[in-house]
Amino acid sequence: MTTDSRSEKRLEQLREKAWQEGVVPGRGVDVVGGPIPRKPGYYGQPVVKPPVWTWEVPLYFFFGGIGGMSAVIALSGVLFHHIDLARMAMWIAAIAGAVLSPILLIMDLGRPHLFLNMLRVFKHRSAMSMGAWILTAFGTSAVAGLITLELHARQIFPGTLDQPVRLAVGIFIFAAAIFGTLLATYTGVLIGATAIPAWFLHRTFLPIHFGTAGLGSAAGVLELLGHRIAALNFLGFYAAAVETALLIWLSVDRHGAADRAIHQHGSGWLIRSGEILNGPLALVLRFFGFIPWAAISFLAGALVSRIGWIVVGKVSGADPEAVFASQR
Amino acid sequence: MIGEGIKSTNQRKHSYVQDHVEVGFFTDPSVCIGCKACEVACKEWNQVPDDGFIWSGNSYDNTGHLGASTWRHVMFLEQDRQKGNQITGPMGLPTDSQSDLSAVAAAKAEDPFRWVFLSDVCKHCGEAGCLEACPTGSIVRTEVGSVLVQNDVCNGCGYCVVSCPFGVIDRRPSPLPDAGGAFKCTFCYDRQKSGLVPACAKVCPTESIVFGRLDDLRARANERVQHLKQNGYGDAQVYDPTETSVCGIHAFFLILGEPEAYGLPPKPQIPTIYLKSAWTAAFATAIASIIATLVGFAFFS
Numbered sequence: 243m244t245t246d247s248r249s250e251k252r253l254e255q256l257r258e259k260a261w262q263e264g265v266v267p268g269r270g271v272d273v274v275g276g277p278i279p280r281k282p283g284y285y286g287q288p289v290v291k292p293p294v295w296t297w298e299v300p301l302y303f304f305f306g307g308i309g310g311m312s313a314v315i316a317l318s319g320v321l322f323h324h325i326d327l328a329r330m331a332m333w334i335a336a337i338a339g340a341v342l343s344p345i346l347l348i349m350d351l352g353r354p355h356l357f358l359n360m361l362r363v364f365k366h367r368s369a370m371s372m373g374a375w376i377l378t379a380f381g382t383s384a385v386a387g388l389i390t391l392e393l394h395a396r397q398i399f400p401g402t403l404d405q406p407v408r409l410a411v412g413i414f415i416f417a418a419a420i421f422g423t424l425l426a427t428y429t430g431v432l433i434g435a436t437a438i439p440a441w442f443l444h445r446t447f448l449p450i451h452f453g454t455a456g457l458g459s460a461a462g463v464l465e466l467l468g469h470r471i472a473a474l475n476f477l478g479f480y481a482a483a484v485e486t487a488l489l490i491w492l493s494v495d496r497h498g499a500a501d502r503a504i505h506q507h508g509s510g511w512l513i514r515s516g517e518i519l520n521g522p523l524a525l526v527l528r529f530f531g532f533i534p535w536a537a538i539s540f541l542a543g544a545l546v547s548r549i550g551w552i553v554v555g556k557v558s559g560a561d562p563e564a565v566f567a568s569q570r
Numbered sequence: 571m572i573g574e575g576i577k578s579t580n581q582r583k584h585s586y587v588q589d590h591v592e593v594g595f596f597t598d599p600s601v602c603i604g605c606k607a608c609e610v611a612c613k614e615w616n617q618v619p620d621d622g623f624i625w626s627g628n629s630y631d632n633t634g635h636l637g638a639s640t641w642r643h644v645m646f647l648e649q650d651r652q653k654g655n656q657i658t659g660p661m662g663l664p665t666d667s668q669s670d671l672s673a674v675a676a677a678k679a680e681d682p683f684r685w686v687f688l689s690d691v692c693k694h695c696g697e698a699g700c701l702e703a704c705p706t707g708s709i710v711r712t713e714v715g716s717v718l719v720q721n722d723v724c725n726g727c728g729y730c731v732v733s734c735p736f737g738v739i740d741r742r743p744s745p746l747p748d749a750g751g752a753f754k755c756t757f758c759y760d761r762q763k764s765g766l767v768p769a770c771a772k773v774c775p776t777e778s779i780v781f782g783r784l785d786d787l788r789a790r791a792n793e794r795v796q797h798l799k800q801n802g803y804g805d806a807q808v809y810d811p812t813e814t815s816v817c818g819i820h821a822f823f824l825i826l827g828e829p830e831a832y833g834l835p836p837k838p839q840i841p842t843i844y845l846k847s848a849w850t851a852a853f854a855t856a857i858a859s860i861i862a863t864l865v866g867f868a869f870f871s
Binding site (some may be wrong): 248249252256283284285287288290291292293294295311314315317318319320322330337350351352353356357359360362363365367368369370371373374376382385419420423424426427428430431432433434435436437438441442445446447448449450453454456457471472473474475476477513555559562565566569570 | 589600622623624625626628629630634635637645647699702703705706707708723724725727728729731732733734735736737738739740741744749750751752757767830831832833834835836837838840841842844845847849850851852853854855856857858859860862863864865866868869870871
């Protein structure tokens, strides 16, 4: 038997209390009229396991959203002859989606050196497996798209030799845009298709929220980097308006005890402040022309609400009443 | 079962793995004495590390819950319910005034109390959430229908942890040995391959844990419930969610009372049933984002 000072202290504490008051302060006897209050379920123990994920995961959701949706903006930039904007967007897509996202995802693994095992199998019924493949496909096409776009923009191959480069730019950036939208939205599926009540009850909300937050964040980053054009302003309006509608949806679509982590405690405040920052506040700031402030507000909201959703998962997973309520 | 001696399936050698026979555990709290021999045998055979020694204050349960380093967990429920044809009355020895039978009869049902022990374990679901969620293919279904984590393949992504509807599997924290990987009951697959019975069932002194063919055990469980009901255990039932998307479990239980009191979900669902609506929302958002961006660039530049 190991002597653990924490457990010895706990035992001493129990003995001391029992000696003085004749009542043990733990959870103890679960009898009507007994000295200790009843807890839901089995001594209040969690029924499902709360997520083990740490700070890397919400940050990955944030950067994956920016990177993925930047590729969509880059595709539109190429199509409508905003080459400088497209180059900047592809740099963001490559750095956020192909460098930062994989690093964060690998850091979160319990055994980072085995990260390549993710690509052993392709399982369409596992959102984590699909995500690993989407991230791989996005990273490859974003880096290839960036390289070919730079080759084209700097006119490395002059004259007719530039034709195949232009074709490659089109193919790679189109692929990056398609995989980018999936990278920004699959994270909602990832946490929506789990046993955590507050998550699976909002499984249609989450992909819409994460994807739209990614689009608004990508537009916001480009605006902050100096691309103040009407198209990005439109995207800022669109994203903030959708997020405002989502805030209303979340306030109306309540499931009582089953999703109370979203509406109560610190986790509820994280969700609420995140949604207000990237919803109504960003919308109002943009309406009055404070574009950089609107972009900053949206980015802050997108990050805070991502952190909020992971915290909600931890609170909801540890709450046995929430699990029972979601199944009754 | 009790009384079967060496003929009991808990003692016989078998060839279920070679014959691809679906096996299971039937755990019966009505004969469990709470000795925790199953917990000890499991830890010893599987070399599961010591994960702390904390006094919980929850009856005699200092194990807490199933996890990466706890694959059997004996629950201790103290309930104000009648146990079988238990005669209830005021606690303590009868005094002179209470000694006549009428006083005892009057006090009957005043103070019912029962202590229920149940050895919890991985349920080895018919449709397993952890198995479907695993992105490395580390979690597999064996020949006997159990769900097995291949420790050397697992990279510790933690997705199985949130996909288990019973909160069984968990990622082992450092500094324990093999930290970072996901662990749970293996159904003693190594023992079964050699024709041996899982360690917990082998060691169970009252055969509260019975190992055997799944169809045999299901029949046996129903028989046992009928027997208990005839003997005053009105709230005895089999806990085996066959009608939900989990499609039945290989390690099922007889429980007294509601599943909630044991921390068991009343209607567990495999999370893959949520995929369709979630992916639909994701694809719709993906298309909407592309259209919004194209519209923005087409009309505002």
